Amino acid sequence: MKAIRRFTVRTVLPESIAPLGRLARNLRWSWHEPTERLFTELNPHAWESVHGDPVKLLGSLTREEIQQIAQDPQLVARVRELDADLQTYLTEPHWYQRTQGPDAPAAIAYFSAEYGITSALPQYSGGLGILAGDHLKTASDMGVPVVGVGLLYQAGYFKQSLSRDGWQQETYPVLDPDELPLTLLREADGTPARVSLPLPDGRSLRAQIWRADVGRVPLLLLDSNIPDNDDAARNITDRLYGGGSDHRLQQELLLGMGGVRALRIHSRLTGAPAPEVYHCNEGHAGFLGIERIQELMDPAGDAAPMTWGEALAEVRAGTVFTTHTPVPAGIDRFERAQVEHFFAAGLTPAVAVGNVLDLGAETYPGGDPGKFNMAVMGLRLAQRANGVAKLHGAVSRSMFQGLWQGFDVEEVPITSITNGVHVPSWIDPTVWQLAVEPQENDLDPAARWRKIYEVPDAELWATRRMLRERLVLDVRERLRASWKKRGATDAELGWTESVLDPDVLTIGFARRVPTYKRLTLMLRDPERLKRILLDPQRPVQLVVAGKSHPADEMGKRMIQDLVRFTDDPEVRHRIVFLPNYDIAMARVLFPGCDVWLNNPLRPLEACGTSGMKAAINGGLNLSVLDGWWDEMYDGQNGWAIPTADGKASTDERDDVEAAALYELIESHVAPRFYGDGSEGAAPAARADIPAAPQDAVPHQWLAMVRHTLATLGPRVSSRRMLTDYVQQLYVPACVSSRRATADDGAVARAGAQWIDRVRDAWPGVRVEHVDAQGVHQEPQIGDELGISAYVDLGPLQPEDVTVQVGFGRVSESDHIHERSYAELQPVEDLGQGRVRFSGPITIDRSGPFGYTVRVLPHHEDLAGPAELALVRNAAD
Ligand SMILES: *Cc1c(COP(=O)(O)O)cnc(C)c1O
Numbered sequence: 087m088k089a090i091r092r093f094t095v096r097t098v099l100p101e102s103i104a105p106l107g108r109l110a111r112n113l114r115w116s117w118h119e120p121t122e123r124l125f126t127e128l129n130p131h132a133w134e135s136v137h138g139d140p141v142k143l144l145g146s147l148t149r150e151e152i153q154q155i156a157q158d159p160q161l162v163a164r165v166r167e168l169d170a171d172l173q174t175y176l177t178e179p180h181w182y183q184r185t186q187g188p189d190a191p192a193a194i195a196y197f198s199a200e201y202g203i204t205s206a207l208p209q210y211s212g213g214l215g216i217l218a219g220d221h222l223k224t225a226s227d228m229g230v231p232v233v234g235v236g237l238l239y240q241a242g243y244f245k246q247s248l249s250r251d252g253w254q255q256e257t258y259p260v261l262d263p264d265e266l267p268l269t270l271l272r273e274a275d276g277t278p279a280r281v282s283l284p285l286p287d288g289r290s291l292r293a294q295i296w297r298a299d300v301g302r303v304p305l306l307l308l309d310s311n312i313p314d315n316d317d318a319a320r321n322i323t324d325r326l327y328g329g330g331s332d333h334r335l336q337q338e339l340l341l342g343m344g345g346v347r348a349l350r351i352h353s354r355l356t357g358a359p360a361p362e363v364y365h366c367n368e369g370h371a372g373f374l375g376i377e378r379i380q381e382l383m384d385p386a387g388d389a390a391p392m393t394w395g396e397a398l399a400e401v402r403a404g405t406v407f408t409t410h411t412p413v414p415a416g417i418d419r420f421e422r423a424q425v426e427h428f429f430a431a432g433l434t435p436a437v438a439v440g441n442v443l444d445l446g447a448e449t450y451p452g453g454d455p456g457k458f459n460m461a462v463m464g465l466r467l468a469q470r471a472n473g474v475a476k477l478h479g480a481v482s483r484s485m486f487q488g489l490w491q492g493f494d495v496e497e498v499p500i501t502s503i504t505n506g507v508h509v510p511s512w513i514d515p516t517v518w519q520l521a522v523e524p525q526e527n528d529l530d531p532a533a534r535w536r537k538i539y540e541v542p543d544a545e546l547w548a549t550r551r552m553l554r555e556r557l558v559l560d561v562r563e564r565l566r567a568s569w570k571k572r573g574a575t576d577a578e579l580g581w582t583e584s585v586l587d588p589d590v591l592t593i594g595f596a597r598r599v600p601t602y603k604r605l606t607l608m609l610r611d612p613e614r615l616k617r618i619l620l621d622p623q624r625p626v627q628l629v630v631a632g633k634s635h636p637a638d639e640m641g642k643r644m645i646q647d648l649v650r651f652t653d654d655p656e657v658r659h660r661i662v663f664l665p666n667y668d669i670a671m672a673r674v675l676f677p678g679c680d681v682w683l684n685n686p687l688r689p690l691e692a693c694g695t696s697g698m699k700a701a702i703n704g705g706l707n708l709s710v711l712d713g714w715w716d717e718m719y720d721g722q723n724g725w726a727i728p729t730a731d732g733k734a735s736t737d738e739r740d741d742v743e744a745a746a747l748y749e750l751i752e753s754h755v756a757p758r759f760y761g762d763g764s765e766g767a768a769p770a771a772r773a774d775i776p777a778a779p780q781d782a783v784p785h786q787w788l789a790m791v792r793h794t795l796a797t798l799g800p801r802v803s804s805r806r807m808l809t810d811y812v813q814q815l816y817v818p819a820c821v822s823s824r825r826a827t828a829d830d831g832a833v834a835r836a837g838a839q840w841i842d843r844v845r846d847a848w849p850g851v852r853v854e855h856v857d858a859q860g861v862h863q864e865p866q867i868g869d870e871l872g873i874s875a876y877v878d879l880g881p882l883q884p885e886d887v888t889v890q891v892g893f894g895r896v897s898e899s900d901h902i903h904e905r906s907y908a909e910l911q912p913v914e915d916l917g918q919g920r921v922r923f924s925g926p927i928t929i930d931r932s933g934p935f936g937y938t939v940r941v942l943p944h945h946e947d948l949a950g951p952a953e954l955a956l957v958r959n960a961a962d
């Protein structure tokens with residue numbers, strides 16, 4: 087029977103336990119272990135059947151059960167205590183309030199297309215979303231005044247299962263927002279607050295706004311599934327990364343432009359301060375800058391409208407853009423005509439469509455004039471930009487160098503801040519107890535992690551075994567469930583009860599399955615892998631998981647190859663593939679693995695965070711030197727899989743790198759885990775593994791575990807990451823933005839006029855001639871040269887430019903390496919815009935030496951020399 091109408095009945099909690107509702111609705115429970123434990127213990131059985139979701143749990147309790155809880159004095163006391171703790175957490179000053187001065191922004195808007203906060207709010211597909219979730223949680227813990235903006239997808243991302251023959255199956259369970267930990271934003275009269283964007287053909291895209299409370303951070307999620315919309319518009323927020331490119335473009339217009347409008351509504355309704363800094367996490371939300379320009383060009387009230395250039399200068403000053411994609415194919419691009427089509431409908435009445443189109447234009451060698459590139463727009467709309475690991479910063483600088491022609495790659499203004507992970511979300515509570523000082527120590531985060539050095543080997547080893555065993559039990563359950571879905575009967579599944587072994591070296595590998603991550607590299611030589619798994623002395627077991635994008639046949643084939651290998655009765659007790667990798671699985675998987683494997687095609691992994699989650703649980707990394715591992719591997723905290731970058735074909739690379747991986751496991755990882763000769767004994771006492779005394783532990787292994795926890799813990803923590811964002815990007819962006827907006831945007835206006843003047847004059851700027859005094863027949867270290875540059879500035883003044891001499895060692899092709907720069911001063915006005923600049927340089931190294939001169943625009947509001955992408959080199 088089908089209901090003709092539906093509504094959601096809210097549980098009414100008795101007075102004595104009313105705060106349970108608050109505790110369930112604030113997502114802080116998902117990283118506050120005592121609160122999560124309270125919900126678990128209210129009704130462990132119900133907790134399991136609602137998959138660990140407090141809102142659903144409360145909804146599933148009967149009136150009798152609720153009465154029982156309300157009459158249990160101990161539970162009532164705990165509820166009150168935790169509620170009081172939450173109130174303190176939400177209001178007391180944290181790191182930001184204690185350490186930041188008046189230059190710190192009053193609010194920072196953080197935009198992302200996905201958020202992975204808890205499995206109870208499945209609005210993420212992988213690393214990008216998990217990172218965004220960790221960013222918000224950390225901001226909450228540290229008191230950083232972030233407000234998140236995103237979309238609420240009706241089905242989130244898909245759930246993965248397997249067919250009998252190992253082919254990925256996708257389902258999209260539809261979520262009911264009324265059953266999610268969300269609150270609808272309402273106007274004073276109770277009607278839902280709305281944003282509305284005009285669409286072509288007189289249509290509109292409207293959305294309501296849900297708020298999730300991530301500790302003290304509000305997260306606003308736009309939802310187009312409302313009756314005011316036509317069916318097509320209702321479905322815009324149907325799925326994460328769903329639909330064709332028109333669909334995707336509308337999602338991104340809603341996220342960026344609708345998101346800014348949602349922020350305004352949120353401020354109006356709650357009095358929250360307007361953001362002073364806007365952080366665009368990956369290109370998807372890039373249209374947020376266009377909406378802000380529109381606001382400035384057609385302001386409400388009596389502010390004077392700005393020109394395009396002025397508004398762009400002001401918006402750029404307060405915008406931070408983070409790129410996450412070293413794979414060019416991973417960048418979002420639309421047809422230029424498609425973008426034009428949507429903007430022509432009047433999305434931004436005050437902004438010329440041509441100006442919007444120019445922001446996304448690929449105006450560099452190799453660019454496609456028909457495309458609109460979201461990352462390129464992101465870079466043009468943000469005065470500050472970053473990649474997500476040191477290596478990724480370098481890769482991004484060379485990937486986008488074409489936007490800064492004439493500059494060397496290291497001058498491309500994209501810095502890097504290495505990602506981190508939210509420790510309270512990802513560390514096992516037992517490891518937390520063992521390894522981390524509970525009290526927050528703002529001044530020396532590293533000190534918090536030194537505690538592990540005092541933990542005896544036996545205790546650490548016992549903890550690691552306990553975590554491994556818990557994973558083994560979880561794997562058996564999941565594997566059984568998966569096989570049942572694949573059509574097996576209980577009678578066939580007896581073998582799953584002894585899959586994996588809590589005393590065997592356990593290697594984990596879980597991630598999305600794009601080709602570059604090479605899920606199946608381990609299968610390169612199946613016989614050798616089998617020997618490793620089945621080694622009678624030093625067996626190894628592997629737990630593998632990962633989702634392929636639904637449209638990626640290649641990824642699905644890789645999963646199938648792997649599943650087929652794991653189905654083999656000869657090895658199936660030592661290698662498993664677990665379907666539906668998600669946050670819930672990850673939280674058991676990371677702590678339970680001894681080793682975390684990662685073998686991307688270098689340098690295509692931007693950062694990677696799963697290995698960090700393993701590390702904070704005492705897992706050792708076995709990884710290609712890519713992403714974060716490239717900067718944090720130190721020889722003691724794991725192993726580096728050597729790469730054959732650059733040289734060979736992909737096929738040859740796979741051969742070489744797989745062989746290196748096997749060799750590392752056989753000769754280094756397994757011997758150390760089982761205790762090499764010097765340690766005397768293996769850790770396990772079992773019939774099929776050489777007997778070892780009960781107390782034998784692999785001391786060297788544990789030394790690596792300790793070193794990993796103590797030294798990587800503070801570095802991979804998202805507290806370190808967020809501190810970097812605040813200090814290196816948010817505060818400077820706030821300072822620039824306040825300057826730009828002061829006096830009704832006077833600085834932005836003057837700056838924009840200056841930029842126009844410099845851009846107009848630049849084609850005429852020329853270095854006419856350079857000479858040097860003091861060059862001897864046989865130059866020596868310490869010699870001083872007097873450099874003079876004769877520069878034609880046209881209508882510009884000497885103070886509009888910086889003239890630099892770059893000098894250093896030269897290669898055979900006259901390229902200057904290890905370059906230093908010295909500034910030359912204007913010393914003589916030669917008339918008609920010609921000026922002599924001069925100054926000394928000192929020869930500071932032996933060998934081939936060379937110098938050159940360049941002219942750059944100079945203005946105090948530029949964030950760096952390459953910002954305007956204008957330079958005149960002497961040789962031009
Ligand atoms: C950490 C995590 C990821 C991201 O891992 P990468 O190392 O970036 O591939 C993806 N999915 C889940 C469920 C995670 O917990």
